[in-house]
Amino acid sequence: MTATDPIAELRSAVNQAARALRDGELTGPEPSLDCPPKPELGDYSSNAAMLLAAPLGEKPHDVAVRLGAELERELGGGESIDRIEVAGPGFVNLFLSDPWYRRAMASLAGAGERLGPTPTDSPERVLVEFVSANPTGPLHVGGGRHAAYGDALTRLLEAAGHEVQREFYVNDAGGQVERFAASIAARMSGGEMPEDGYEGAYVAELAERLGAEGVDPADSDLVGRRGVKLVLEEVRATLDRFGVHFDNWFSERDLYARGEVDAALGRLDRAGHTYKSEGALWLRTTEFGDDKDRVLIRAGGKPTYLAADVAYHWDKLERGFGRLIDVLGADHHGYAPRLRAAIAALGADPDAFEAPIMRLVHIVEGDERAQMSKRSGDFVSLDELIDDIGVDAARWFMLWRSHDTPVDLDLELARRESSDNPVYYVQYAHARIASILRKAGEGAERASADAGALTPGTSLQPTEKALIKRLLEFPDEVREAAARRAPHRVCAYSTTVAADFHAFYRDCQVVGAEGEGVERSRLALCLLTKRTIAGALGLLGISAPERM
Numbered sequence: 205m206t207a208t209d210p211i212a213e214l215r216s217a218v219n220q221a222a223r224a225l226r227d228g229e230l231t232g233p234e235p236s237l238d239c240p241p242k243p244e245l246g247d248y249s250s251n252a253a254m255l256l257a258a259p260l261g262e263k264p265h266d267v268a269v270r271l272g273a274e275l276e277r278e279l280g281g282g283e284s285i286d287r288i289e290v291a292g293p294g295f296v297n298l299f300l301s302d303p304w305y306r307r308a309m310a311s312l313a314g315a316g317e318r319l320g321p322t323p324t325d326s327p328e329r330v331l332v333e334f335v336s337a338n339p340t341g342p343l344h345v346g347g348g349r350h351a352a353y354g355d356a357l358t359r360l361l362e363a364a365g366h367e368v369q370r371e372f373y374v375n376d377a378g379g380q381v382e383r384f385a386a387s388i389a390a391r392m393s394g395g396e397m398p399e400d401g402y403e404g405a406y407v408a409e410l411a412e413r414l415g416a417e418g419v420d421p422a423d424s425d426l427v428g429r430r431g432v433k434l435v436l437e438e439v440r441a442t443l444d445r446f447g448v449h450f451d452n453w454f455s456e457r458d459l460y461a462r463g464e465v466d467a468a469l470g471r472l473d474r475a476g477h478t479y480k481s482e483g484a485l486w487l488r489t490t491e492f493g494d495d496k497d498r499v500l501i502r503a504g505g506k507p508t509y510l511a512a513d514v515a516y517h518w519d520k521l522e523r524g525f526g527r528l529i530d531v532l533g534a535d536h537h538g539y540a541p542r543l544r545a546a547i548a549a550l551g552a553d554p555d556a557f558e559a560p561i562m563r564l565v566h567i568v569e570g571d572e573r574a575q576m577s578k579r580s581g582d583f584v585s586l587d588e589l590i591d592d593i594g595v596d597a598a599r600w601f602m603l604w605r606s607h608d609t610p611v612d613l614d615l616e617l618a619r620r621e622s623s624d625n626p627v628y629y630v631q632y633a634h635a636r637i638a639s640i641l642r643k644a645g646e647g648a649e650r651a652s653a654d655a656g657a658l659t660p661g662t663s664l665q666p667t668e669k670a671l672i673k674r675l676l677e678f679p680d681e682v683r684e685a686a687a688r689r690a691p692h693r694v695c696a697y698s699t700t701v702a703a704d705f706h707a708f709y710r711d712c713q714v715v716g717a718e719g720e721g722v723e724r725s726r727l728a729l730c731l732l733t734k735r736t737i738a739g740a741l742g743l744l745g746i747s748a749p750e751r752m
């Protein structure tokens with residue numbers, strides 16, 4: 205934040221008070237500053253006294269009493285603290301004053317549109333590779349979850365101050381493309397479909413297109429390249445529609461053409477990390493923590509996926525990225541250790557590599573689950589899902605659960621325009637605030653202009669304070685969501701902000717409120733809430749409508 209951070213100041217005051225009890229020295233864990241589970245336990249609570257009890261040789265309760273007195277001095281008494289209570293085994297519970305809350309609002313207002321965290325002191329160059337679906341058919345909803353997650357993750361990392369690039373790895377070489385080409389050719393010529401070929405109706409459409417272009421079905425290389433190109437055009441269009449854009453589209457075929465696969469294998473060979481056995485070339489991944497060695501080149505001379513991936517990840521490192529994040533599917537759970545081992549074998553830091561594993565997404569309507577398979581053609585495409593429930597709902601329901609948890613996407617819930625639909629609930633809060641501000645007219649403009657100097661004559665209401673506290677959590681929530689690679693935390697936070705706003709609006713009249721400056725204060729709080737909801741939804745790639 206560009207303005208002072210009230211929560212950071214509170215944490216600093218707790219630390220300073222704790223140090224004061226130890227003559228300026230504080231070792232061991234940093235004291236906590238948490239929101240208690242019940243309002244009657246204070247606005248914030250710290251375990252500092254319990255951490256200090258053993259070093260000081262005193263009872264936690266006695267330390268907490270001394271710590272509370274020191275905290276009052278640190279925070280300026282009534283300027284920030286209404287009272288301090290000691291609870292339980294020695295928790296120090298802080299009850300903050302109205303002036304503290306008003307300064308907190310001023311801090312939020314001073315941050316303007318920049319409500320996220322202060323940029324990290326140690327930014328990284330990060331490459332996030334995601335989606336990377338085989339270019340052998342339309343993007344289905346499973347790829348949509350990868351797209352929503354990867355895009356939200358890059359937004360969070362950027363908000364935390366990292367330099368991030370988005371990359372789609374195009375698997376346009378290898379056996380799956382050969383089967384894809386053979387499937388199209390079979391449709392074009394009326395021949396027999398290859399074993400484990402692609403059966404979807406889209407294959408027949410591609411065959412018709414290629415036939416109209418005069419492509420010879422016997423030219424398997426041209427059929428494959430042209431088929432991949434047409435599929436990728438559709439995938440790009442779908443992703444554009446979904447609000448997901450890539451900085452790079454990296455071709456596996458080009459990786460071979462530039463000789464990078466041979467170069468990477470040569471590097472491994474010179475380092476003594478490869479060997480031949482049973483006619484195949486193996487990588488000694490067991491030397492780097494894998495459960496068994498892995499084949500790079502099969503006995504027949506064909507490279508495995510790993511051979512290309514070794515070269516691809518070396519290319520990433522050569523481009524100067526210090527952190528590599530690959531968003532992998534549930535069927536790749538065992539693949540991450542061998543990639544990490546390969547990176548170590550190349551002489552790089554394996555800890556620079558991360559591989560979040562995405563669990564499956566199931567489309568549910570009533571009691572029915574849709575099955576997805578590109579080869580059989582029995583799948584729900586991302587375009588079909590967007591047509592049904594829209595981009596915002598699709599992204600929300602892809603993101604609101606942790607990536608390592610399966611998702612049942614309930615179409616009936618996603619279509620519903622009611623408070624039990626979480627994305628509608630959050631967006632409605634934003635639209636409702638926009639309506640309040642429009643109704644207030646010039647009053648809203650004045651509140652925006654002087655939100656940092658509010659001096660209403662009435663006490664703040666409990667739901668008013670609860671909403672301010674929630675808004676103050678936004679920087680930490682963004683920082684934690686980025687660090688934990690957890691966009692779902694932003695969904696949960698957005699929902700709680702909306703709930704806190706609705707409670708505030710229920711209890712507190714805004715437009716026409718009586719008392720000196722009260723309307724202006726509450727309009728300012730509405731404006732700050734609107735900005736925060738918009739910022740949170742923006743990190744998820746979801747719109748914040750002005751009207752609903």
